[in-house]
Amino acid sequence: MTPRIVYLATADARGHLMRAQLLVHALRQAGAQVDVITTSDAGQRFLAGFGIEASILSHHYAMQFDTRQNMLRGASNRNVLHYMVHPARMLRDLLRLRRTLRGKDILVNDSFHPAALFMGILPVARRKVVHVYGGSLREAVLGNFDGTKRRLFSHLFRHVVGWQIDAARARLEHDFSYAISDHAKGRDCSLPTPVQVAGPPPADGLNSAAIYLNPHFSDTNLAHALCEGIADAGLAAYCVGEGYAGNDGWVGVDPNWASRAAHAEVIVSAPGMAALSIAVVYGRPIILVLTEQPEQASNAKRATALGIAHQTVTWRGEAHDFRCQVRQAASTLRRMVPAPTAVSSGRLQAQARVDAWTVRLLALCGVQT
Template sequence: MRPRILYLATADARGHLMRAQLLAHALIERGAEVRVLTTSDEGAVFLGEFGIAAEVLSRHYSVQFDERQNMQRGATDRNVARYLFDPRRMLRDIWRLRRLIAGVDLLVNDSFHPALLVMGCLPGWRRKIVHVYGASLRRALLDNFRGRLPSWLARAFAAAIGFELRRARACLQHDFAYAEVVRTAPWRFNLPTPVALASCQAQQVPRAAVYLNPHFRDPCLAEGLEQGLAAVGLDSLRVGEGYAGRSGWLARDPQWVEAAASSALIVSAPGMAALSIAQVYGRPILLLVTDQPEQLGNVRRAAELGLRHEVLCWRGDVSDFAAQLEGAARRLLADEEGAAGDGQARARARLDAWVDRMLELVAEPG
């Protein structure tokens, strides 16, 4: 009998969706039946461009950001609280998911959707639910209320999240820095963040591959980025849904990873996916840092690992940002260190590790 997997990927960031389509295609190639859900119409459109016909579970749960990808904590807290306590929201989603879970072997929660955190605690459902999340995102979630609520309440929240994760069938925690699959607890595995396969790298292309997720919408930031790249003399492939319609930008590009793998330079926020691409394919990366807790943790980890990178910070001044970018890009481009080894082989090994683990979870007694 073919393994049946339901994959719910939140659409707050496109990294979750990219991982969903990568794993869905790889699982289907290995004989599984995979159905994908997401949490916004835009997320469904994104997945559609990768050949995944995703359904929208509901549009009520999301993390809130401003136009420069700074997390809006108060707005996020209000939105999540309403989702949790309005019976027309989370309870309705659980009602729908309970019917769907009856017909599958595994239900994957990528990442931290509240309905599945709750269902993952409850008898009858918990043995089918697998949580997928980045290591830095988990730390950020557990620390979410530290310094914002009385310490005992912040600890209680972290303890509740920890309990929900331990109760589920398994947790697949990923990080761009992980070198191999390691079982760290009976219910938790550490895996390297999966990366799309790019073709065997030809000669390096002298251009920058830019990706900004949809939370970036400030036109001044885009202008500063364009000016900085022009000053360096780099052509660029610029992708960002928040800049759809802006001259020289694409809303989406399913071949972006292919371009990034052979580029002279990657420019992106420090999400787990972008850092993994830079690491696997040996490309230098400019990291656009904003107030997003898990990404700040990723920057610290990149520095510890010695990943070739420079950090950029938008302060509202176009000329200053362009100068920052020009200087950082020139320093990275002056470093002639090439890509290390076969990036495609490393990407394939990461993807195979994920598919093997998921199919093993289907086969193992619950």
């Protein structure tokens, strides 16, 4: 029996798409048939750079951010509400997903697309929906209205969304610090965030600092101050970010950025699950660029609690201040010399993470490996 999977990865940030391309390649190599869906033209192009052809569910659902990756909560909530109540939006997507699921074993919802959340409570579809999410993201979604004056609505929202999540067939929660467990076989499963297996060191030698900023970053003042701070610390920089493509040597998309990061003296990124996972697996220190994004703020706090080698910097609208923060952070971290075997052992850990996800998803399709 050939496992048949639909993988829906939102394009709000690239961590969901990176996870999707890693797992889709692994699942296909294991013999599964996987159809991939995303939520924007940019997300579709990003996946194409990794050899993944994806269709677009619709362009209507998206979180809203400013040019420094600060979440615009009011605008995001209005966008999601409009998406859910407009008859030509979520209803249309539900009908399309229902058609797409015919003859398929599971629908992987990465991460919390409203249409797939709603399908998770429908009588037939709920047996096929598998939610994939970071633990910090689930709490951020459930607590979206906490602390507001609308306490009754906040309570109702938490209850309804929690019910939608829990009613589905399975929930795979991931985190940068989780270990692979032999007991991860139930409907509720904890897995380490999948990580790309690193290739050899880059031939160009520009590998002292590997910088990645997701597409929500497009403020050029922030980018210039960041690069200047890295240079002040005596480090060369390799910079990737779609919001800065073509700007002072920045690359829009690099499928091999994870390999560069694995060999870097210092990684620089917002505290998403993917970047922190690369830092943990390959034993690299990381500079975390903090913004107003609830789940990433939670990740940064956990990095501190777990003793991960990192420094945090925060853009406050003043370039010189940010440049000084980055210089100090980079100077501190570059004195931390990774173990000589960090990359080779990291490759084994990365492959084990991907293998664990592959086995779990195939098991949900009824395939024992």
